[in-house]
Amino acid sequence: MTYENTEAFARRMDAEDPLASYREAFLFPKHHGEEIIYFTGNSLGLQPRKAAGKVREVLTDWEELAVEGHFNAKNPWWEYHEQLAPYLERIVGAKPGEVTVMNTLTVNLHLLMVSFYRPEGKRFKILCEEKAFPSDQYMLQSQLRFHGYDPAEALVEVRKRPGEHHWRTADILAAIEEHADSLALVLMGGVNYYNGQVLDMEAITRAGQAAGALVGWDLAHAAGNVRLDLHDWGADFAAWCSYKYMNSGPGNASGVFIHQRHLGQKDIRRFEGWWGTRKETRFLMQPEFDPMPTADAWQLSNPPILALAPYMASLELFDEVGMEALIAKRDLLTGYLEFILGEVDKEVDSRFEIITPADRGCQLSVFLHGEGRPLFDYLMDHGVLPDWREPNVIRLAPAPFYCSFMDMYRFGQILKAGIQAGSGAGSPAT
Structure with a gap:
């Protein structure tokens, strides 16, 4: 798969995703009226609409x-x-x-x-x-x-x-x-x-x-x-x-x-x-x-x-x-997230380090060298919900049931803006 860091590519991938409709089977929290970008299904999955x-x-x-x-x-x-x-x-x-x-x-x-x-x-x-x-x-x-x-x-x-x-x-x-x-x-x-x-x-x-x-x-x-x-x-x-x-x-x-x-x-x-x-x-x-x-x-x-x-x-x-279909989407989605992180890293000359090896599920754990908790807070303030782990790690888990390729693209844009805004300025490097 050749990924592209563009909105058009993300929308095309969502349009071709055979599991895209299952996003509607879950309830999303809202941030300023829009569904949040939810990366913490590895802590608590979203509520299925049928649960109630x-x-x-x-x-x-x-x-x-x-x-x-x-x-x-x-x-x-x-x-x-x-x-x-x-x-x-x-x-x-x-x-x-x-x-x-x-x-x-x-x-x-x-x-x-x-x-x-x-x-x-x-x-x-x-x-x-x-x-x-x-x-x-x-x-x-x-x-x-x-x-x-x-x-x-x-x-x-x-x-x-x-x-x-x-x-x-x-x-x-x-x-x-x-x-x-x-x-x-x-x-x-x-x-x-x-x-x-x-x-x-x-x-x-x-x-x-x-x-x-x-x-x-x-x-x-x-x-x-x-x-x-x-x-x-x-x-x-x-x-x-x-x-x-x-x-x-x-x-x-x-x-x-x-x-x-x-x-x-x-x-x-x-x-x-x-x-x-x-x-x-x-x-x-x-x-x-x-x-x-x-x-x-x-x-x-x-x-x-x-x-x-x-x-x-x-x-x-x-x-x-079925798990086979979920795993297939998981690999595409997590791969796209990894690509997005790499593109942002190049654009802002940051120092991300993905500490998750190739043997993985849908989680990427990322050292934010040179960035700190203020960047995490910036993400939260802009509708992204990842997970923070000391000393300087965010965990990102794009659950394939309800996360989309557009989520990954939007996250990359918000992450880049947060770094460029200097949200991590003065934070200690790891």
Whole structure:
């Protein structure tokens, strides 16, 4: 693709975009009456227009049926979460029964650690990436302390090479090999939240398991963004939030993947609750836990239906479009954004540095050398909503469902104007 930094080119690309109409399926905040340029779908996806209707449907069933909505609603509540699973299986590359929806992300990671962190003897270490998302760091450290280990000894953090901004797969594999005799678990972010790098999940999974460890993935920035084949890759487990690229609403429910080789086991270590028991006998209130033969065995309580309703609205859109089409547009759109940044860099003699490697989803993380927070504030004041990360990075995530090529072109014009206006004057360089 040969890109052009012109309005005519951007409009032509939008006219030829087979997914362009899906922009209208989402609600945009406005800035001075115009839709903002939204780059933070990697933090919170926009609201699907259908979300409110899905919630109203549940509220109406609650109003008209009360408790009988569990069984007599249009979408009965007692199995509502099961209806989300087939959509998610197609998004993350899972087999039927390997996915469930419950709780929130870090809660689920803690619950999964009960089953898949199995320290024994000299095999007790956990391997993760350097500076993982803080919630993952806290979770891993607290789990190690709970089991009586010192995180300073038991947590292996794979570091980036000096002067580099991303991990090399060879370094991760070498760390696995180095600690093979003592490694119990590999748990990493499939897409790094800070630099947008997509790790080689397949190679890392195989290496970790070959070393005798179990392997899990935090897919908060991966689900709905990149190609996933969790079953075929052989991952033991994974979890993700739903409010970023999957547009389910703030703080909404988490998805969980558990490989089928771990299903149907009554004796697996697991925290258990009523909703994980077999549906056929659940309301018999039997004293012994009889697990569902699927990932639903990890369910604890009946799901929050009002929260799942907006998730359903988004998943129906994913199923209409398919990940293949979304990824195709993602690559074109992110490529155009990269081109625009390069053109602006040349025009204003700035010093942008994209720290996201070629292995990426739809996020570009950009060091603004010589520019600072005032430039970010200028963008915000002119209808652009990116994300700021210390010390001097903006994250730009052009979600393909609702971002356009004209958004990328307009952003470039606003960015150039902000630099030329001297918004970053006097800011320290990184």
